[in-house]
Amino acid sequence: MAAELSLGSAASKPQTENGVSDSISSVIPGWFSEISPMWPGEAHSLKVEKVLFQGKSDYQDVLVFQSSTYGKVLVLDGVIQLTERDECAYQEMITHLPLCSIPNPKKVLVIGGGDGGVLREVARHLSVEQIDICEIDKMVVDVSKEFFPRVAIGYEDPRVTLHVGDGVAFLKAVPEGTYDAIIVDSSDPIGPAQELFEKPFFASVAKALRPGGVVCTQAESIWLHMHIIEDIVTNCRQIFKGSVNYAWTTVPTYPSGVIGFMLCSTEGPTVDFKHPVNSVEVNGIDTAKSPLKFYNSEIHAAAFCLPSFAKKIIDSK
């Protein structure tokens, strides 16, 4: 079930540039409200200055608006994917948690992440020689390039190759042991990303990684989705024979204000995710043009420290 798309339609009704806003319903007039069965009984709302794009791709509803205090906002199926104000937290953490945990990552695959923000962060790693991205929805790529140039800048790196298609099928065709790291930057497990949370997908990921290779997947909120997280952890412990750890970070515009990551490694050289081997402050990471806003080695280690209620459940799996 897709999330409900909710934008005000009363006095201060926002208009797209070509005047199309018919599908927008009313919650707080002039505000975007994120209402979803994934987080019943609560909604985060952002004041809309202007709707910049509204479209329907083969996979989902795509909306871009200028908010009054969070910059431009990308929304897929009614759910906020990124805002210019806080995207740094998500993009930097989902990328550098895995890539700073192994020495000299060379081949990296991104599944999803069509906005290009993860690519931007992967490209900071000087050891990386090849960056493949498989995004199912071309409209997300195009919209990001048009409205979020500081995010889509990731596509400008010559090491990047974009594959538009299904991540599950793409992975199946990858020769065994190809990648040092795979980053799964998916939306919630309702809609096109559903398969990316299931066991056969994790098995394909493990196969595509070299021994001691690492994966980092978006893994929901400990405050809202412990039941989903339990399943992910259980699946990952069965599939990945190296390390399996849960980490999390703050992203104000995501439901409950936090988002988690599942970090796993395949059998092979040991990966200690909690103690990064690459330090942004010291070696191999390019911050010359644009400094990192969020990630550092301290916050890397801290991301693995969980509140007792979550630790108890995750450790028991």
Add this chain to the structure above:
Amino acid sequence: MAAELSLGSAASKPQTENGVSDSISSVIPGWFSEISPMWPGEAHSLKVEKVLFQGKSDYQDVLVFQSSTYGKVLVLDGVIQLTERDECAYQEMITHLPLCSIPNPKKVLVIGGGDGGVLREVARHLSVEQIDICEIDKMVVDVSKEFFPRVAIGYEDPRVTLHVGDGVAFLKAVPEGTYDAIIVDSSDPIGPAQELFEKPFFASVAKALRPGGVVCTQAESIWLHMHIIEDIVTNCRQIFKGSVNYAWTTVPTYPSGVIGFMLCSTEGPTVDFKHPVNSVEVNGIDTAKSPLKFYNSEIHAAAFCLPSFAKKIIDSK
């Protein structure tokens, strides 16, 4: 300026038990929306099952409602103070960060915190002999005792003495060097809590603490209020001659999903806030009746690891 009190007033208009809901304005019908000049352009909304209490004390508007997914909710001047679902994070962190950082705390003062949740947490420390609380608003105490028994249970500890009055005046009358620890559990610096963020108040706190005593104050969100935090840090570095550190944690129903704490110690025995001397897992903390839900020694240390954008500003003060 007080925050705007916003509750739906359309078809599913919630009613207090005595039918009084005249002052409630319409945002999302049947939902409570937290709209404030402290976080312009965004609002978090919770679905209301039933308004349980609505009153106006000498200091602020007081509202209690049953939400559909966060349990009962306490709102002061339109701003969510606690929900049953996530209050553990705030109460445990604001209490155990300071009290686990010094050996054998004996005398503790709580300023604000009328709901009693901090008292509940302080009372877990077996070394504590005296717990004073100074809350300005008696209505908050009474409402908590009536609607939040698992929070107000803190008042049942025989070591607790409640002083209803102004925290600033109370502190001035305290003999020099009285307390081992002071916890300032205040609302935002708009309204009755304003003085609790100013330099003369911090000077009174420092005077009331013994040498090497500690204070922990509510210190806003790094995502929303860096300018306020900068001022607090600057003030604290001038007043407190021991350690001065900023920590933070996740609280989903607070704006931006996080809240910070300013931890300071007076000149005297060194306090290393980042490495707790008391461990919940090992010594001196009573978790027999009700286990801690959130706090542990790992999350204590992690709370001091800041994102780069915040670390840069705070370290420069």
